[in-house]
Amino acid sequence: MITFVRPAVRLIRYGLLIMLILIPGLSTIVIVQYRYTFANPAEVNSLQVLAENPAIRVLFGVPLALDTAGGFTVWRTGAIVVAILASWALLTATRITRGEEQSGRWALLLTGRLRLPAVVAQHLLVLLIAQILVGSALALGFIVTGAGTRGALIYALGVTFAAMLFAAVGTLCAQLVDERRTASGIAAAVLGLVLLLRMVADGVERLGWLAWLTPFGLLAEAEPYAANRLAPLAVMAAMALTVGGIAVLAAARRDADSGLITGSSTRPGRFRLLRSTPGFAVRRVLPSAFGWAAGLCTYFLVIGLLARSLTEFLRANPRFADLAAQAGFAGLATVQGYVAALFLLLAIPLGVFAASRLSHDAADEADRRLTAVFCKPLPRSRWALVQIVVIVGAVVLLAMGSGAATATGIVLAGADLRLTEAFAGALNAVPVAVLCLGAAQAAIGWVPQAVLALGATPAVGGFLLTVLVDTFDWPDWLGQLSPFAYLASVPATAPNWAGAAGLIGVSVLLVGLGIAGFARRDLRG
């Protein structure tokens, strides 16, 4: 058994390590922050008005037990923690099952005593145990910071089961289709849909029952630090077991190297966008760009729809506007300030999108799919530059799409924001995404094993750094290391042109460094 699970363990260890730090880390920061901010009981009571605002409910879920550090942290970070861990679980599931199978590495495994369903089950099991480890670390974080054991256990169990469910969803998708990226796409779409359902369930009272269909809703129904119910957790565990069971059964009903859904293996050729390198770069980006666009536009449409309600709430409760200002989001009480803050967050998905595109390029190189391209009379530097330009184009379009969606939502909700303001705000986030692209290209040139991790660092790491510096009053120079320090709150204030230019300048340097390294180094594969 141990020898069989070793390959799976090896495949997930680095990601697991990051989750073991990130998930409990995020929560303990908020617990400490809560104690610091709400030292005074009167302040704590003022939090209760949060529960009454529908927009707050849609964004963060229904708040409960806000008078405890644990309850506040569960409400404030629960959805984010589940979303991060679930994303990791489902992407890892498709990577270590379908990805390994697709690469041919399972062929050897399958010639041994184990049959396909058993191999799938073992990989899933390893991933489920990984979620238990992360959940345990999360519970430990709550308990160690003195947030109360019972609520911590209920919450951590809920997070663990939710992540398990998405590990199972990823594994199931990997049985349905024969291509890892497609499987990841379907599983991610399920997660996105579930998030949307949660927003609807919390925002529209008549549809509150929908909460029981999503792990987010079930986690809320468990009411950690309030009612501490076990029944919703049991439902979640049953869901995870069922989906996992279906995944293993599905594995038994298919052939190795194929999926249950075997779409036609033939189709007439579609030759558009194949006739040049830039065309092909566009064609490669399009499917995933559409996926990201769908997710971002939906999210920012909701953000727009909530703008009026939230800004009115913050104007009525200036204490929260102050708190948000302390956390780096000033001026939330105006529509412009509110969208400016949320558009800064847009830098994270845009940066991750940019880095993930280049990490696909690195994977194509390692899997030798680029060999056929690189034996053409085409310098590697040109290939790399074309990819960069196309990805920047995609990032700009994604930003504009998000801006347009926000403006649409705001107008539908009866508030006022000009389309140009929305575009300006969304495009304001682009330099951080471009910096991610620069970091990813530098990684391709010099450390091609870590393109996604290094590429996502400016956006994800930078944002975390900004939050940490603001929360714990760390020295200013530390905050200056985050690219977010160079973005103005557009459209609430004028753009920081010098800052944006500086970010772009650093990105250009990184891209140059990366392309130089890529052009000179040995190709992998």
Next chain:
Amino acid sequence: MPAQTARDAIQTIGLTKRFGQTLALDQLNLTVTAGEVFGFLGPNGAGKSTTIRLLLGFLRATAGQAWIFGDAAADAAAAHRHLAYVPADVALWPALTGAETLELLADIGPGIDHHYRDELIQRFELEVDRKCGTYSTGNRQKVALVAAFATRAPLLIFDEPTSGLDPLMEQQVRQCIAAAEARGQTVFLSSHHLTEVEAVCQRVGILREGRLVEVAELSDLRRLRLTEMTVSFRGAPPDLEQLCRVTGVSNVQELSPSRLSLTLTGTPAAALRILANAEVVGLDVREPSLEEIFLEYYGQPAT
């Protein structure tokens, strides 16, 4: 830049590649003349693929240099105008169909002979409307072969091009190589498939542990290596002791009172002089196959 490079399809001088402590290729000096079909042999791990990846500029040489028709191999934009390549293990984008892949590879390169490509698709019986993700190893190899031959590039570099193909398709590849040769194209063929090399190549290079141990015409290799001789005679046998002392003669065996066999390396003159003392009635000389030559090279330790 070396002299007369334009006539040479491939030239390497002192080409060396190290991966950390491992010396993968040691001082390779090799010239492949334009228009020849050159076989590149060696056991697994000898450095054949490393050599090819250096020629393609995929790897940077630790020392030495390589030229493709006079253009430095590291300069992909210039050197790759002259060549097409088929790797041993072809990886394609799974979502593209065969036809789309061929179109892409045609359009980002310097152009192809479309008529010939259609003919090749027929000859290799390639189902071009299938998605590459559903192709077998052999079918992926066919896509790469069709794409390479269709370029009509002056230099075709093949790394085990038929490892996944059935014998009928292997035959097609041989015919295409012959056709390429007839058009004056150069072929650099790395292969384990010795009968294939024997069938199409005039000259071979043998690589062992990163070193080129032999470059010769196939006919010379045969002549110089291990000829097997069976002699039938009437009456008194030749002087076996004397025969055994001749340089190059080994493995002398009396098959019957009137027949003996021996293996011979190098020129047979001295051995024939001793045999002439007996009344020889039959002489059978069998030249070694490439496989025997190959095994002879690798049976002995490196010097």
